[in-house]
Amino acid sequence: MVSNSSWDDKKIENLLKQMPKVEDSRNPSDIYYNVQKQLQKDKRKYWYIPTVAVAAVLLLSFILYPAIFPSNQASESEFNAAEDAAFKEESNRGAELYESKGDLAEDSGVNQQVIEEAAGDKDTSGISSIQAIPIQSALYADQVADGVTPITYAVPDEQGQNVVPVTITVPNNEDETWLEQYLNNVQRIPFEELGLNKDLLPLSGNVSIASDNAAIQIDFPKDHPYANGSLMNRSLLVSLDYTLTNTPYNKVLFKTDGTPGIDLGNLGVQPEQPVIKQTKQPYFILQTKDESEALLTPYIDGSFTTIQDALDAMKEEIDTHSLKGPLKNFTIVSVTENGTELVVDLGKIQVEETDENMLAFEAIMLTAKNFGFETVNFKHSVQQSFAYFSFNTSIKVPVAPNYLEQYSYFEQR
Numbered sequence: 001m002v003s004n005s006s007w008d009d010k011k012i013e014n015l016l017k018q019m020p021k022v023e024d025s026r027n028p029s030d031i032y033y034n035v036q037k038q039l040q041k042d043k044r045k046y047w048y049i050p051t052v053a054v055a056a057v058l059l060l061s062f063i064l065y066p067a068i069f070p071s072n073q074a075s076e077s078e079f080n081a082a083e084d085a086a087f088k089e090e091s092n093r094g095a096e097l098y099e100s101k102g103d104l105a106e107d108s109g110v111n112q113q114v115i116e117e118a119a120g121d122k123d124t125s126g127i128s129s130i131q132a133i134p135i136q137s138a139l140y141a142d143q144v145a146d147g148v149t150p151i152t153y154a155v156p157d158e159q160g161q162n163v164v165p166v167t168i169t170v171p172n173n174e175d176e177t178w179l180e181q182y183l184n185n186v187q188r189i190p191f192e193e194l195g196l197n198k199d200l201l202p203l204s205g206n207v208s209i210a211s212d213n214a215a216i217q218i219d220f221p222k223d224h225p226y227a228n229g230s231l232m233n234r235s236l237l238v239s240l241d242y243t244l245t246n247t248p249y250n251k252v253l254f255k256t257d258g259t260p261g262i263d264l265g266n267l268g269v270q271p272e273q274p275v276i277k278q279t280k281q282p283y284f285i286l287q288t289k290d291e292s293e294a295l296l297t298p299y300i301d302g303s304f305t306t307i308q309d310a311l312d313a314m315k316e317e318i319d320t321h322s323l324k325g326p327l328k329n330f331t332i333v334s335v336t337e338n339g340t341e342l343v344v345d346l347g348k349i350q351v352e353e354t355d356e357n358m359l360a361f362e363a364i365m366l367t368a369k370n371f372g373f374e375t376v377n378f379k380h381s382v383q384q385s386f387a388y389f390s391f392n393t394s395i396k397v398p399v400a401p402n403y404l405e406q407y408s409y410f411e412q413r
Contacts, residue, residue, distance in 0.1 A: 133387050134358035137296060138366065138398035139167050147172045148410070151182050152400045153189060154242035155196040160231040161321045162286055164196055164297050165242040167400040168408040178247055179209055179216065188407045194295070195288025200225065200232070202239035210253055215272075216244065219255040220262055233264035237273055238300045244275045246400060251275060278372045279303060282310040283363040283401070284323035294355075296363055296401045298370065299323060307342060307371045308335050314363060326363035329356065340374040341394060348381045361389060362398065369397040 144150050149172050154165040168188060170181055182203060191198040206219035220226070226236040240252050252273045254262035261269040281298040288295070299318060304310040314327040333347040344364060351357055365376050380391040389395055 134353055134355045136358065136362065136388060137294075137402060138362050139169070139400045139403035140398055141396050143403070144169060144399055149173075149178065149181060150246055150400050151178070151185060152243055152246060153182075153186065153191075154202065154239040155191055155198065156200045156231075156235040156239065157195055157286070157288055158197050160197070160200070160235050162297050162323070163235055163238045163242060163300050164194070164286060164295050164402065165245075165400065166194065166196070166295070166402045166404055168404050170409060177209060179203070179207060182243075183207065188409075189404060190407075194293075200235060200239070202236055202243055206255075209249075210251075214249060215251040215253050216240075216249050217253040217255065218262075219258060222257050224256070224262070227263045227265045230266050233267050234300070236264070238279075238298075240273065241276045241279060242298070245277050249275060279370050280305070280310065281367075281370050282314050283326065283366045283370075284314065284318060284321075285326050285359055285363070286321075286323055294359060296326075296359065296366060297323065298366075307337070307368065307373070310367050310371070311335060311364065314367070326360045330360040337373075338377075340372070341377055342368045342371075342373045342375070343377045343379060345379040346383075346391070350383060351380070351386050353387055358387060361386065362401075365395070365397045366401050373397060 139150055148169045150167055150169050152165050152167045154163050156163050166189060168185065170185055173181065176184070186201065203216070203218065205221055205224070208217050208219075209215075210217050226232045244252070252275065254260070254270055254272060256262050261271045263269050279298065280303045281300060282302065282304065283296045284299050286295050286297040287293075299313070299321065301321070302313065304313065311327060311332065314325050315330075316325045316328070317323060318325075331347060331349055333345040335345070336343045342364075361378070368376050375394040375396055377394050378386075378389065378391050383391055385391055
């Protein structure tokens, strides 16, 4: 059956050919990073769909409908008349909206009141707004289960007061040891942009795996920076603990220019250091710059006897280290220990899905890991879940903090 509409397939094809060609010469990884970065910055914004835009889509569908779905029930003149009427109606509505609210082009974030006035009595439920779910910052077991190796780079900040563990993932490679993967991928992370001091990376100098495959051996140059004050020698030892937490290595052997031991100032000459994988240190929020991403960071100058003491400390800020307390506005009714599981009772108060609360949940789980717990069970008498976490069930603690997915890669090189 032949359509009476003048919008036949040939005309539509010619119209599409006249449209300008769209090209994007950017590297796909750059595009992915930019998208991820924008999501991180804007993940709590509300995005609205203006009614005029919806009307435009409906009008375009109305124009193209006869060409896509031919019908002999309407003549070309009837179709054109309906088209003109629809166009005039939407033009008038657009003009009224412009006169009452000003030029919408100057402000793409049209507020809800303007949308409701433009829509009149029409029901806009389901399309008026979309709320983003808070994004997880840590790395979890289900993200490393399939042939992926996590690598954590624990690096002091620019002041040397805090040690920040940041993590990437790379594919398993049987031809490379964990240490080789660590060294081969260090350049992937822009430490300076994160407010971290790349010159204080703990595994630097001449690094190798000891003959027993149970220790890392580091041969530092004579002019190494770690003997320059208590902050530097302490940051080296803590950085090694968090860098090697998820590895099979339990000890670090030190050398300086081929001679056993390293001079760490106030600590004296140290021949070796055991890797402490349960530091009993609580996690806090660190924001190195005004617009930088918030990072979860252990408080390295505090080690607590019990998990309850650590969680209580996380309600306060530590001004000396520029650390924010992740539990400052977070309600915990009680905490109990059940073997390797930490049970956190949240009571019955609704937990809002905000970035602040996401950091609170993850700070609790990472702190639990520092105390040797394997799972956390968040009890809630009313609410079923928060974002990706189900309440009243066992949740595995994260593998590592501060997962930088945009700097990871997922295919064999």
